[in-house]
Amino acid sequence: MNILVYGLITGIIFGFLLQKGRVLRYDRQLGALRLQDMTIVKFMLSTILVSMIGVYLLKDLGLVQLSLKPTLLGANILGGLIFGLGWGLFGYCPGTSGGALGEGRWDAIWGIWGMLLGAGLYAEAFPWVKKNILPLGDLGKITIPQILGINHWIVIAVLLIGAVGLTRWFEKKGF
Amino acid sequence: MAKVLDKGWNPYLAGALAGLLLVASIWFTGKYAGASTTYVRAIGMVETVFSPERVKQTEYLMKEAPIIDWQWMFVIGIILGSFLSAAQSGDLKLKAVPDLWESRFGPSRLKRAGAAFLGGTIAMFGARLADG
Numbered sequence: 001m002n003i004l005v006y007g008l009i010t011g012i013i014f015g016f017l018l019q020k021g022r023v024l025r026y027d028r029q030l031g032a033l034r035l036q037d038m039t040i041v042k043f044m045l046s047t048i049l050v051s052m053i054g055v056y057l058l059k060d061l062g063l064v065q066l067s068l069k070p071t072l073l074g075a076n077i078l079g080g081l082i083f084g085l086g087w088g089l090f091g092y093c094p095g096t097s098g099g100a101l102g103e104g105r106w107d108a109i110w111g112i113w114g115m116l117l118g119a120g121l122y123a124e125a126f127p128w129v130k131k132n133i134l135p136l137g138d139l140g141k142i143t144i145p146q147i148l149g150i151n152h153w154i155v156i157a158v159l160l161i162g163a164v165g166l167t168r169w170f171e172k173k174g175f
Numbered sequence: 176m177a178k179v180l181d182k183g184w185n186p187y188l189a190g191a192l193a194g195l196l197l198v199a200s201i202w203f204t205g206k207y208a209g210a211s212t213t214y215v216r217a218i219g220m221v222e223t224v225f226s227p228e229r230v231k232q233t234e235y236l237m238k239e240a241p242i243i244d245w246q247w248m249f250v251i252g253i254i255l256g257s258f259l260s261a262a263q264s265g266d267l268k269l270k271a272v273p274d275l276w277e278s279r280f281g282p283s284r285l286k287r288a289g290a291a292f293l294g295g296t297i298a299m300f301g302a303r304l305a306d307g
Binding site: 003004005006007008009010011012013014015016017018019020021022023024025026027030031039040042043044045046047048049050051054055058063064065067069070072075076078079080081082083084085086087088089090091092093094095096097098099100101102103104105106107108110111112113114115116117118119120121122123124125126127129130133167 | 182183184186187188189190191192193194195196197198200201202203204205206207208209210211213214215217218219221222233234235236243244245246247248249250251252253254255256257258259260261264266267268269270271272273274275276284287288289290291292293294295296297298299300301302303304305306307
């Protein structure tokens with residue numbers, strides 16, 4: 001099957017699940033950012049844990065390869081801070097804004113235009129960023145198991161236990 | 176488990192199913208999910224209409240070339256999937272200003288549009304700088 005058809009189908013199912021999880025709403029996104037409503041955090045933790053286990057299982061079986069991006073401390077930290085500022089203002093993120101639009105929250109369209117502009121501005125700034133920001137704290141393509149020098153299943157087990165503890169606390173506190 | 180109540184599905188369940196979907200995608204196609212690169216490709220397409228030469232000389236727009244790829248269709252699919260889910264559970268409703276926003280900043284659509292546009296611009300710049 002055509003790779004574009006795979007992309008479309010994967011997106012449709014993903015958008016379906018995002019909507020069913022009720023995580024596409026401005027109120028929910030702001031609720032997460034203000035640490036008042038953990039619905040999105042629960043959804044994301046669950047997705048990350050399942051993907052983490054699944055991907056490493058398939059990797060151990062030799063069926064998939066990891067797709068690592070380099071750890072660039074300067075760009076990651078600065079970019080994350082800027083992203084958070086924009087996310088708080090917009091109330092949707094690049095992945096969920098289309099979903100918000102799909103369920104009728106059409107204020108997302110303004111942010112989608114904004115994101116197109118932001119992408120264009122980054123393209124203009126890229127030569128400068130490449131020279132001045134990207135080299136800061138360039139650690140290359142690393143993973144947590146690799147820098148700790150331990151088996152990846154130990155890291156997965158620790159993260160799994162941590163996440164279960166965190167979510168149990170969420171449920172107890174009623175977040 | 177998968178109860179279709181007004182409150183939607185349990186977020187742990189919906190999130191876990193999303194995780195399985197992403198793993199299946201990586202297994203079948205080798206494609207890891209993402210969204211923000213698509214905005215670079217899309218603005219490259221827009222700029223190509225006006226000035227194709229300039230786009231060719233912009234390193235970043237060539238690095239993330241203005242083409243429709245797996246992720247582009249994934250982002251379009253999210254819109255459709257959300258629409259289908261909302262329609263199926265009677266949750267589809269046009270809304271110009273979010274409730275929480277309105278309770279704090281009032282019902283002005285213009286104000287909301289301005290903040291969303293500015294926020295989107297800043298968020299995407301940051302997302303690209305952090306590389307996804």
